[in-house]
Amino acid sequence: MAAPAVLAEQLSKTFRVAEKEPGFAGTLRHFVRRRYRRIEAVRGVSFEIAPGEVVGFLGPNGAGKTTTLKMLTGLIQPSSGRARVLGRDPYRREAGLLRELTLVMGNKQQLIWDLPVLDSLRVNAAVYEIPWAEAQHRTAELAEMLGVAEVLRQPVRKLSLGERMKAELLASLLHRPRVLFLDEPTLGLDVNAQLAVRRFLKAYRERYGATLLLTSHYMADIEALAERVIVIHEGRLLYDGPLGGLVERFAPFKEVRLMLARPAAAAAFARFGEVEEAGGLRVRLLVEKDRLTGVVAELLANFELRDLSVDEPPLEEVIGRVFAKGAV
Amino acid sequence: MRYLRLLGIFWAASAAARMEYRAAFVVAMFASVIETAGKLFGVYLFYSSGFELGGWPWQEALLVLGFAQLVDAFFLLFFVPNLRRISEMVQDGTLDFVLLKPVDSQFWVSAQKLDPIGLPYLLLGAAVLGYAGWASGLGAGGWAWLAFAGAGAVFLVYALAFLLATTSIWFVKIFNVVHFLSSMIWSAQYPVQAYARPFRLFLTFVLPVYFMTTAPAELALGRAGGGAPWAMFLVGLGLFAFSRAFWRFALRFYTSASS
Numbered sequence: 001m002a003a004p005a006v007l008a009e010q011l012s013k014t015f016r017v018a019e020k021e022p023g024f025a026g027t028l029r030h031f032v033r034r035r036y037r038r039i040e041a042v043r044g045v046s047f048e049i050a051p052g053e054v055v056g057f058l059g060p061n062g063a064g065k066t067t068t069l070k071m072l073t074g075l076i077q078p079s080s081g082r083a084r085v086l087g088r089d090p091y092r093r094e095a096g097l098l099r100e101l102t103l104v105m106g107n108k109q110q111l112i113w114d115l116p117v118l119d120s121l122r123v124n125a126a127v128y129e130i131p132w133a134e135a136q137h138r139t140a141e142l143a144e145m146l147g148v149a150e151v152l153r154q155p156v157r158k159l160s161l162g163e164r165m166k167a168e169l170l171a172s173l174l175h176r177p178r179v180l181f182l183d184e185p186t187l188g189l190d191v192n193a194q195l196a197v198r199r200f201l202k203a204y205r206e207r208y209g210a211t212l213l214l215t216s217h218y219m220a221d222i223e224a225l226a227e228r229v230i231v232i233h234e235g236r237l238l239y240d241g242p243l244g245g246l247v248e249r250f251a252p253f254k255e256v257r258l259m260l261a262r263p264a265a266a267a268a269f270a271r272f273g274e275v276e277e278a279g280g281l282r283v284r285l286l287v288e289k290d291r292l293t294g295v296v297a298e299l300l301a302n303f304e305l306r307d308l309s310v311d312e313p314p315l316e317e318v319i320g321r322v323f324a325k326g327a328v
Numbered sequence: 329m330r331y332l333r334l335l336g337i338f339w340a341a342s343a344a345a346r347m348e349y350r351a352a353f354v355v356a357m358f359a360s361v362i363e364t365a366g367k368l369f370g371v372y373l374f375y376s377s378g379f380e381l382g383g384w385p386w387q388e389a390l391l392v393l394g395f396a397q398l399v400d401a402f403f404l405l406f407f408v409p410n411l412r413r414i415s416e417m418v419q420d421g422t423l424d425f426v427l428l429k430p431v432d433s434q435f436w437v438s439a440q441k442l443d444p445i446g447l448p449y450l451l452l453g454a455a456v457l458g459y460a461g462w463a464s465g466l467g468a469g470g471w472a473w474l475a476f477a478g479a480g481a482v483f484l485v486y487a488l489a490f491l492l493a494t495t496s497i498w499f500v501k502i503f504n505v506v507h508f509l510s511s512m513i514w515s516a517q518y519p520v521q522a523y524a525r526p527f528r529l530f531l532t533f534v535l536p537v538y539f540m541t542t543a544p545a546e547l548a549l550g551r552a553g554g555g556a557p558w559a560m561f562l563v564g565l566g567l568f569a570f571s572r573a574f575w576r577f578a579l580r581f582y583t584s585a586s587s
Binding site for chain 2: 015070073075077093095096098099101102108109112113114119120122123127128129155
């Protein structure tokens, strides 16, 4: 078996955070004598990612996803446990390893704000010792994949959010890293831009066999890119396995959608399962898998239906239930 | 060689970013030239009467002033734009990008930016030093010592400024301390012998302004004892080595801004 591209072994991180009471009196007390609280952001998280694998990293806000990514990229030192990327300790920040990885953050940017994208690319080419002719070749290739070739000569501040994110990806991947850590790369983008970024990441991974660890609040990102998901909540690992397995494990129900011929009250569907949507012609129910056959038969018998479909519940729904439960 | 090439690319991009706003750039350059001319006039008024400071003939005291202006020019050109960014990068978390680059992070945060409005000050500093050296009758050896001492003074001030800027990792908004260092230079524009003894001791051992201007001038004039150049060299090198160790130590406490 190939050595893992990314390894987290009992990773933990505790931060000391200052706390302040509101108001001026609180400000004075905070100024003279600070009170601190210890926060266990990540608690004993372990996983391995094989070379070329794409893993979705899920968790609600404050679950410890970004802290884990920062430990894996060597930005912060774990309080305990061990991180390895391509067999090396990322916290040592060896130049050889830094040339093999990248971190893309949806809410931060490295591009020079007042200059055209090409100027930032020139800086990155020099930093990674890529001859400019080769850098131009790579830029053309990546820009074509991302569809941003026309905007590379515009100042970054004049770009739309979507164009900026694509340019950010281009700058982050100019050195062709083998391991990509992506923290909310589609944050705030419109649907088209999200789709373009997803397609690009997929194509990049296929072309270069890169390993991806991706966090996103858009389940469509995870569904489109990841075969496997790791779920953490309150710093603890909840689930690590195939995406389908997550649905199987945490969603022992199916989604039943009805299109009624005549409107019916929501209360009429309560006995079949959880009513997610009702009151008009459209009805959406979550029905336990064990009861599904019986419920469908009853619905057909008791209501005049124009349409009925049974599907897996949306991933957002499943994830929401996992987080609400808080434990496996 | 790679780092020299990087410097060229960094500075070209930095100057281009400053020049992107044409009106602001032209006004800033104009203001810088006017301010430099005003300083030059002040120097002329002060020293043209042959006034002596702490037993220093005016042309030699002018050498001290030249070092002060040279160091001040470096503050404007490099130290302020770069070291202020450390504080900003800690605050907004973009220091992450620097730490993930296969480049020495201290080099990056110290040298990435150049503010061209410091250039007139640099020219003024060089001109004052050149004139003072000529007026003091410096020989070839004196000029060599002057260049060495100038580089040493800038190096020393950089190390001190960087040490202070590094504390941003803990205190985040700390850049006003670096401004304090900059204002310190103005107490260093006269030979320390011109001050009363308590101030002299303060300016030597508490605020090391003596080593920034008076000591380099004494070195160029051949007044320093035999071991003094080496002492200054070692102090500069020691502080620089300490600033590197302190930076690495500080990064252990870097928590990166939340996303």
